[in-house]
Amino acid sequence: MPIEMPRLGLGTYTDDDQEGRYDAVKTALDVGYRHIDTAQVYENEEYVGAAIADSDVAREDVFLATKTVHHDVPESPGDVRDAIEGCLERLGTNYVDLLYVHWPTGVYDAEAVLGAYQDAHDDGLVEHIGVSNFLPEHLEEAREVLDVPIAAHQFEMHPLLPQDELRADAREHGYWAVAYSPVAQGRVADLDPVVEAADAHDASPYQVALAWLLSKENVAAVPRATGRAHIADNYGARDLELTASEVAAIDAIEDRERLIDPEWAPWN
Numbered sequence: 001m002p003i004e005m006p007r008l009g010l011g012t013y014t015d016d017d018q019e020g021r022y023d024a025v026k027t028a029l030d031v032g033y034r035h036i037d038t039a040q041v042y043e044n045e046e047y048v049g050a051a052i053a054d055s056d057v058a059r060e061d062v063f064l065a066t067k068t069v070h071h072d073v074p075e076s077p078g079d080v081r082d083a084i085e086g087c088l089e090r091l092g093t094n095y096v097d098l099l100y101v102h103w104p105t106g107v108y109d110a111e112a113v114l115g116a117y118q119d120a121h122d123d124g125l126v127e128h129i130g131v132s133n134f135l136p137e138h139l140e141e142a143r144e145v146l147d148v149p150i151a152a153h154q155f156e157m158h159p160l161l162p163q164d165e166l167r168a169d170a171r172e173h174g175y176w177a178v179a180y181s182p183v184a185q186g187r188v189a190d191l192d193p194v195v196e197a198a199d200a201h202d203a204s205p206y207q208v209a210l211a212w213l214l215s216k217e218n219v220a221a222v223p224r225a226t227g228r229a230h231i232a233d234n235y236g237a238r239d240l241e242l243t244a245s246e247v248a249a250i251d252a253i254e255d256r257e258r259l260i261d262p263e264w265a266p267w268n
Helices: 020-031 045-054 077-091 110-122 136-145 164-173 184-190 192-201 205-214 228-239 244-251
Strands: 035-037 063-068 096-101 126-132 152-156 176-180 219-221
Touching (some): 020 035, 020 228, 045 063, 045 077, 063 077, 077 110, 096 110, 110 136, 126 136, 136 164, 184 192, 184 205, 192 205, 192 244, 205 244
Parallel strands (some): 035 063, 063 096, 096 126, 126 152, 152 176
């Protein structure tokens, strides 16, 4: 069975206004979110941590996830422990609930990087170990290296990229498949089955796309949002139950589009 983790979290990636993540996180916690997702490379861990500390929610009630990145930072796998401790320092916490390897590229070496993750777990700095943007062969390699199960795999997933193979691996091995870009950067609002379901439920297309993901076994999602209305709208997906025919109609969408596709990604 997967670890206990709130299935809908707040993603905090942005390419501008990093300080704005403080207000977004505080608002999300006020709305009811208890899962916050960030990363070393987002350069906003300081603001995310400050928002959690300044909120009315106790740290132990927040499922906090971050990621270290190894395609170009740090310069060598030997710096992984420093990267992990740097994340904790910026977040102002002595542990994270989930630490992801951000990309299995560049200087990423499974034994070196995951060995450092395992040590951090054993030392109490990391409650659970996750991976992000892995291919099936990377997942198998990680399982061979780690002494604890993979807790989560975060990757792009939405109605235009349903990721059947990766979701199947999550079900088989009992971990969470965590969707980033879960509303396809707004493109779900142009998909007829999504819009039709939204009209039927008096919901937004974004709520429908998130509810579709949450209807899947072992799937969670971390949509990013700014502003109370947007944050609350996404959170409303938790209470939206799609019919079997609505889920099937979204499943049947044939168009495919990957939005996050750097040249150094493992699938390129």
